Amino acid sequence: MAAGGGALIIASAGSGLPSVGLVPRWLTTASHWTGRHGLLVSLREHVIYTVVAVLIAMIIAIPIGLVVGHTGKGSFAVAGFANAIRAVPAFGLMILLYVLVSPKIHFHGSIGWLVPRGAFASLVPVEAMLVVLAVPPILTNTYAGVRDTDPAVTDAARGMGMRPRQVVMRVELPIALPLMLAGIRSAVLQVIATATIAGFLPFLGGLGYQIFINGLPQINDPNVGYPAMLGAALVVAALAGVADLVLLGVERLIVSPGLARPTARTRLLRP
Amino acid sequence: MDHIPGTASRRIRANAVVVRRSDFVIRFDSVTKQYPDGTVAVDGLTLEADTGKITVLVGPSGCGKTTSLRMINRMIDPTKGRIWLDDRDIATMRPDQLRRGMGYVIQQAGLFPHRTVIDNIGTVPVLLGATRRAARRRALKLLDQVGLPANLAGRYPAQLSGGQQQRVGVARALAANPPVMLMDEPFSAVDPVVRVQLQDEFLRLQGELGKTIVFVTHDIDEAVKLGDQVAVLRVGGRLAQLATPRELLAHPSDSFVAGFVGRDRGYRALGFTPAGELPLRGETVVRLGDRLDSVAARATEGWVLVLDEHDQPQGWLAASAASDQGGAVTPEMLNLGGTLAMESSSLREALDAALSSPSGRGVIVRDDGRLIGTVTASQVLTRIEQERSAVPLAR
Amino acid sequence: MSHAWQYFTNNQSQILTWLRTTAWLAVVPLAVGLALSLPAGWVASRYRWSYPPIITVGGLLYTIPSIVLFLALPGIIGTKILDPLNVAVALTVYCVALLARVVADGLRAVDADILNAGSAMGYTGRQLLLSVQLPLAIPVIGAGLRVAAVSNVSLIAVASTLGVSQLGSLFTIGNTTGDTAPIWVGLVMFVLLALVLDGLILAGVRLMTPWRRAVGR
Numbered sequence: 001m002a003a004g005g006g007a008l009i010i011a012s013a014g015s016g017l018p019s020v021g022l023v024p025r026w027l028t029t030a031s032h033w034t035g036r037h038g039l040l041v042s043l044r045e046h047v048i049y050t051v052v053a054v055l056i057a058m059i060i061a062i063p064i065g066l067v068v069g070h071t072g073k074g075s076f077a078v079a080g081f082a083n084a085i086r087a088v089p090a091f092g093l094m095i096l097l098y099v100l101v102s103p104k105i106h107f108h109g110s111i112g113w114l115v116p117r118g119a120f121a122s123l124v125p126v127e128a129m130l131v132v133l134a135v136p137p138i139l140t141n142t143y144a145g146v147r148d149t150d151p152a153v154t155d156a157a158r159g160m161g162m163r164p165r166q167v168v169m170r171v172e173l174p175i176a177l178p179l180m181l182a183g184i185r186s187a188v189l190q191v192i193a194t195a196t197i198a199g200f201l202p203f204l205g206g207l208g209y210q211i212f213i214n215g216l217p218q219i220n221d222p223n224v225g226y227p228a229m230l231g232a233a234l235v236v237a238a239l240a241g242v243a244d245l246v247l248l249g250v251e252r253l254i255v256s257p258g259l260a261r262p263t264a265r266t267r268l269l270r271p
Numbered sequence: 272m273d274h275i276p277g278t279a280s281r282r283i284r285a286n287a288v289v290v291r292r293s294d295f296v297i298r299f300d301s302v303t304k305q306y307p308d309g310t311v312a313v314d315g316l317t318l319e320a321d322t323g324k325i326t327v328l329v330g331p332s333g334c335g336k337t338t339s340l341r342m343i344n345r346m347i348d349p350t351k352g353r354i355w356l357d358d359r360d361i362a363t364m365r366p367d368q369l370r371r372g373m374g375y376v377i378q379q380a381g382l383f384p385h386r387t388v389i390d391n392i393g394t395v396p397v398l399l400g401a402t403r404r405a406a407r408r409r410a411l412k413l414l415d416q417v418g419l420p421a422n423l424a425g426r427y428p429a430q431l432s433g434g435q436q437q438r439v440g441v442a443r444a445l446a447a448n449p450p451v452m453l454m455d456e457p458f459s460a461v462d463p464v465v466r467v468q469l470q471d472e473f474l475r476l477q478g479e480l481g482k483t484i485v486f487v488t489h490d491i492d493e494a495v496k497l498g499d500q501v502a503v504l505r506v507g508g509r510l511a512q513l514a515t516p517r518e519l520l521a522h523p524s525d526s527f528v529a530g531f532v533g534r535d536r537g538y539r540a541l542g543f544t545p546a547g548e549l550p551l552r553g554e555t556v557v558r559l560g561d562r563l564d565s566v567a568a569r570a571t572e573g574w575v576l577v578l579d580e581h582d583q584p585q586g587w588l589a590a591s592a593a594s595d596q597g598g599a600v601t602p603e604m605l606n607l608g609g610t611l612a613m614e615s616s617s618l619r620e621a622l623d624a625a626l627s628s629p630s631g632r633g634v635i636v637r638d639d640g641r642l643i644g645t646v647t648a649s650q651v652l653t654r655i656e657q658e659r660s661a662v663p664l665a666r
Numbered sequence: 667m668s669h670a671w672q673y674f675t676n677n678q679s680q681i682l683t684w685l686r687t688t689a690w691l692a693v694v695p696l697a698v699g700l701a702l703s704l705p706a707g708w709v710a711s712r713y714r715w716s717y718p719p720i721i722t723v724g725g726l727l728y729t730i731p732s733i734v735l736f737l738a739l740p741g742i743i744g745t746k747i748l749d750p751l752n753v754a755v756a757l758t759v760y761c762v763a764l765l766a767r768v769v770a771d772g773l774r775a776v777d778a779d780i781l782n783a784g785s786a787m788g789y790t791g792r793q794l795l796l797s798v799q800l801p802l803a804i805p806v807i808g809a810g811l812r813v814a815a816v817s818n819v820s821l822i823a824v825a826s827t828l829g830v831s832q833l834g835s836l837f838t839i840g841n842t843t844g845d846t847a848p849i850w851v852g853l854v855m856f857v858l859l860a861l862v863l864d865g866l867i868l869a870g871v872r873l874m875t876p877w878r879r880a881v882g883r
Binding site for chain 1: 344346366367368369370371372375377378379380381382383384385386387394395398427428429440443444453
């Protein structure tokens with residue numbers, strides 16, 4: 001299986017010298033982009049893995065963050081949970097889930113264009129791992145955004161006759177939005193970077209496919225292996241950059257101009 | 272969303288231009304608030320906030336004044352006792368609906384930072400079911416009513432000064448035209464000059480609107496200035512005295528109230544007695560531009576009052592400074608030390624006019640600024656003596 | 667779990683060797699990264715024009731997937747592909763990317779009144795930095811350091827996909843054999859390593875900021 005690739009390199013590493021200079025030519029060769037295992041397909045898969053994971057993480061993290069921030073109950077648990085999760089190595093978690101869960105999944109069909117035939121059993125551990133990765137930043141930032149809302153503002157909201165749900169949805173949520181979006185941005189960047197290791201599991205693609213399946217086994221051929229790995233990696237970095245810009249644009253659109261943009265300072269000063 | 276009974280009529284009221292006199296009385300009936308840790312914040316408070324009047328709760332920190340206020344709109348529920356709004360026990364009313372019928376203004380304004388000024392003001396009308404358009408129309412009127420220019424409508428709270436934020440806070444509380452206003456130290460966070468402005472405009476506004484207002488402050492001067500009645504609370508949440516400001520200054524019920532009311536309360540109490548019929552003396556005056564050599568002849572005790580062409584006093588001129596010079600009387604020669612008192616002023620202002628005047632004669636003017644006459648400090652004091660003998664000291 | 671414990675005792679010497687490598691990979695980049703971030707962060711905080719480029723470059727570096735960096739470094743610095751040095755250098759890069767911003771923000775966040783009071787008492791710019799600004803920024807820098815430490819430990823695991831021999835190899839072994847025991851051992855070792863590092867940094871920050879303990883929190 002894919003892990004065999006690791007052993008293969010150990011045996012042969014060190015002979016071929018990596019050649020950075022070949023990367024631009026590899027990236028500009030049309031045949032590397034098209035076809036069933038081309039970069040475009042990998043890119044699409046990578047985006048799907050990312051979007052699915054971040055959406056699931058948002059569905060989990062945002063309500064919890066709002067409730068905990070609003071009530072103040074469970075804030076200790078949230079901070080502890082988020083820190084504990086950060087200490088778990090994503091790669092180890094993915095392998096554990098793959099070994100434990102995947103054999104028990106007997107669905108081998110495809111789900112539309114989202115999940116190709118046979119990939120579901122591998123996809124579950126990958127998405128689970130990515131969700132685990134994406135929840136902490138979204139959760140802690142949503143919680144912090146709500147918690148940091150000026151108490152005078154929520155007091156006024158209640159005093160004017162808003163019900164608790166209205167206080168959350170009309171006051172705390174919009175005020176927490178900048179911090180929340182910062183959390184989502186950081187989750188997206190982390191997930192894009194980490195989704196690369198999905199390529200380590202069978203039947204899965206993403207840009208990691210180019211690295212682990214196309215690149216790694218041919219690492220000793222300086223004309224193919226290394227340029228493919230680094231080329232795909234640069235596409236990952238570009239994807240991360242584009243995603244960041246898109247999210248910044250979204251932030252500009254939906255955050256009230258009355259709110260100061262959060263700086264890293266405000267995020268870090270209040271641990 | 273569930274249907275709120277009375278929404279339709281409230282909607283009409285929220286949009287109404289006609290100001291409605293309120294007929295709401297708030298009564299505290301032996302209200303006690305004790306926290307789970309044993310602290311008693313309010314202890315057996317009985318008190319009535321009258322229709323259309325300003326009731327001020329004042330006291331040092333820890334006296335339970337804010338707690339008392341917040342029990343009126345059920346931000347806090349009492350441990351014992353009842354609070355009545357007319358004949359209704361507020362404990363039987365839904366908190367959110369109760370609150371929508373009461374304006375609420377707090378010290379830090381608590382404006383929503385993500386909403387423009389106009390949408391902040393429109394908050395309660397929208398909660399009551401008004402359309403955004405209608406709420407904005409109403410908000411524009413209120414903006415004008417609290418003395419803010421319409422071009423602030425589209426600003427965000429962060430772009431306003433502290434004083435402007437407080438005005439928006441007051442406008443927001445007034446938006447649904449609630450009969451009752453609860454105000455928790457609304458002017459404490461602004462600088463003294465702006466505070467006086469806000470207080471004056473608040474009184475003017477209340478003169479127009481006649482709300483039932485409960486007002487919390489720690490500042491006795493503010494309490495005495497704004498209150499129709501003042502409730503002084505002591506630490507531990509017990510009512511020390513409930514009285515009109517004048518009564519409070521004249522007859523503090525015990526040493527705590529006396530100490531809290533302050534040392535120069537005798538002088539400040541004069542602020543509640545209209546100057547009324549002071550024995551005014553006529554002045555021989557000169558006008559700006561008169562020849563200087565005519566001044567000495569018209570001076571009394573070395574000073575002459577200078578008017579402009581509208582009979583408005585400009586300042587005092589010392590005869591000694593004018594006698595041996597030629598030329599005309601110019602504004603630069605005048606002593607501007609004296610304050611003016613108006614005919615509708617209190618004894619306090621009349622006395623101050625006399626004390627501050629370089630000639631020892633306080634200038635009294637009509638409300639349009641034209642001179643009526645002057646009065647000496649001893650004449651004001653005589654008037655005060657008469658006033659005292661008219662109102663028996665013992666209670 | 668007893669299965670995992672047995673796996674641990676059976677392979678103890680191998681696992682402890684990997685632990686040493688992993689600990690080295692976790693600590694050295696952190697220390698070097700901090701040493702490099704302090705001047706970079708200071709420059710960014712001191713010269714307004716330099717803040718955006720330094721922070722942007724840091725942010726971009728931070729978005730580079732770790733595998734990419736592990737792979738690109740041999741081509742850039744001429745090391746062999748399996749050299750643990752690649753991992754160390756990559757993690758150092760991440761550290762600097764994260765910490766430069768933290769240091770800059772931490773220094774900038776120090777109350778201007780305190781700095782004015784300092785210069786009014788006759789501190790020179792350098793004295794102000796070393797004896798007022800930097801100590802007051804320690805809590806913020808410490809918080810950033812903890813984030814960097816924990817995320818570094820997690821990234822080291824990824825290096826094993828390329829065959830760099832350390833604790834992460836337990837995961838690749840588990841993947842090839844289908845045995846959960848090495849995976850569990852790996853997860854526990856990684857989490858423990860992260861917690862110990864985190865605790866050490868926390869203790870260090872507390873030791874260096876006695877004034878924060880004085881107020882009780």
